[in-house]
Amino acid sequence: MIAWLLVCVLSGWCRPTLADAEVGETGASDTPTAVAASVRVESLRAETSALLESALIASGVEDAQHRAACLTQFARIAASLKSQRGDTVRSPEEVAADVHRHLHATLLTGQYVAECSEVERVFDEGVYNCVSATVVFHALCTELDLHRVAVARRTHVFSRLPESDLDVETTCAEWFDVPVAERPHVEADEREISDRALIGKIYFNRGVALLEQRDFAAAIELIRTSLLWDAHDPSARENLLAGLNNWALAECDARQFASAARLIDEGLAIDATYQPLLANDLHVRQRWVVDLCDHxxxxxxxxxxxxxxxxxxxxxxxxxxxxxxxxxxxxxxxxxxxxxxxxxxxxxxxxxxxxxxxxxxxxxxxxxxxxxxxxxxxxxxxxxxxxxxxxxxxxxxxxxxxxxxxxxxx
Structure with a gap:
């Protein structure tokens, strides 16, 4: 008789999508310029310190001394670039090229790793992805009075000089050696985002990594946090829904039906038209009802x-x-x-x-x-x-x- 309840319901498992796409590994060149050890964090502008501090916290660096060490390292790199430039007047494009090359010579010295959004790994290991590379590029641009804005595509982030529409692929060490005609063009899905939204990408990517590991509670918390930094991030919203859906299915498989139903309801409260949640609303409650009747x-x-x-x-x-x-x-x-x-x-x-x-x-x-x-x-x-x-x-x-x-x- 239980078979009466066995209606056909799709129970789709939603795969989370990463907010970073592989551009290609970029190697290191040159060696960092030596700078006096007396350079201190206080020499950085407040906006720079706030951006880097927020990025490090978003990366999960809870140790204040570790964050301070990263900021001190960055202050030395910024001072090094300023001393090289002197008082020479240069165009925004030239300044951007200077910043880009200096970063790849001093900080971005390791490999591109698509999953590596954690900014402390830039300082500790030299590895980076498009999010972490863009954060440090923006921080150094701020130190040199260069206006820039981040641009987000569905699976990628890069930088742009809005006055000249010059795009900068922060992960590509040879970017300024690439002829303009060969550089990627504007895509329909891209949007300019603030530094605040850029920080949100760090929380988001960490959340996606945890979704892949099925650590749903921590993942959902991080993705929700990312939406506090950028409420208009479509990837974060989609992955929040997918995460709630997949978490509900995991709870259902563990026979935690009430918990699974709450997660489904939570997702449908965000988007009442999301098809996997609508399907699994039936799937979860079907199994719950069968279990209740069995008992x-x-x-x-x-x-x-x-x-x-x-x-x-x-x-x-x-x-x-x-x-x-x-x-x-x-x-x-x-x-x-x-x-x-x-x-x-x-x-x-x-x-x-x-x-x-x-x-x-x-x-x-x-x-x-x-x-x-x-x-x-x-x-x-x-x-x-x-x-x-x-x-x-x-x-x-x-x-x-x-x-x-x-x-x-x-």
Whole structure:
């Protein structure tokens, strides 16, 4: 009888997408210029310190001394570039090229690693991806009064000089050696983002990495944090929904159905049209109801389906599933010898579902099956009572509602 509840539901697992795409590994060249060890963090501008400090915190660096060491290292690099330039007046494009080459000579000395958004790894290991490279590029541009803006594509981030529309691929060491005609062109999905939104990308990429590891709670927290920094990030929003969906499926597989349902509801509150969540809204509650019925908790199963019906009256599972539960419930009670309670189940069904032909048909089929099974089990008197009850005609009470009377003695 549980098979009545086994409707076909797609339970799609959503794969999270990374917010960084591989551009190609870039090697290191030259060696860092030596600078006096007396250069201190205080020499950095407040905007630079705030950007780097926020980026390091977003990267998960909780140790204040570690963050201070990274800032001191950056201050030395900034001082080195300033001393090289002197008072020479240069165009914004030339300054950008100076900053870019200096970074690849002093900080971005390792390999490009697509998953490496953590900014401290730039300082500690020289490895980077488009997000971390763009953060340090922007910080050094700020030190040299160069206006720049980050540009985000669906899986990539780079920098742009807005006054000249010069794009800078911060991960490519040879970028300024590439002829302009051979550089990538503007794409439809790109958007300019603030430094604040750029910090959000760090939280986001860390969250995506944890989604891949199925550490859902920590991943969702990080992705939610990323949306606090950039509420308009479509990738973060999509991965938040995918993460809630996949977390719900994991909870469902662990038979934590109430938790799974809460996660589905949380996702649908964000986007009521997200198809994987809509499908798994049915999948999770289907399995939950089957489990409740298996354990004789029919009232709870009814409540799950009734709540779903109020939200989605067009969903067959929530509508017809209620009759399936009432059918199982009535037979369960009758087989336990609780005939009066079993007969009353369909009175409730009429109150909850309504005076519908399918309710009457379900009651008729259920009682015939129950009577036959009782007869086969040698419980002839009870079988006769069920048959007698199934042949009774509804009697209208004074209020016009249908009332059925259970046989006496049961």
């Amino acid at each position: 004789g908790r029919f009232a709870a199963a009814r409540d799950v389906l009734q709540a779903g019906f109020r939200r989605r009256p067009d969903a067959e599972l929530f509508d017809n599933g209620r009759l399936a539960v009432y059918r199982l419930w009535a037979k369960w009670l009758i087989h336990r010898g609780q005939l009066r309670e079993g007969f009353a189940v369909f009175d409730e069904a009429r109150r909850i579902v309504g005076e519908r032909p399918d309710v009457e048909a379900c009651e008729s089929v259920t009682l015939r099956e129950a009577a036959r099974e009782l007869q086969e089990a040698g419980r002839h008197q009870e079988a006769s009572q069920v048959v007698a009850w199934s042949h009774r005609a509804p009697q209208n009470d004074s209020s016009g509602s249908v009332r059925r009377l259970a046989p006496r003695g049961t």
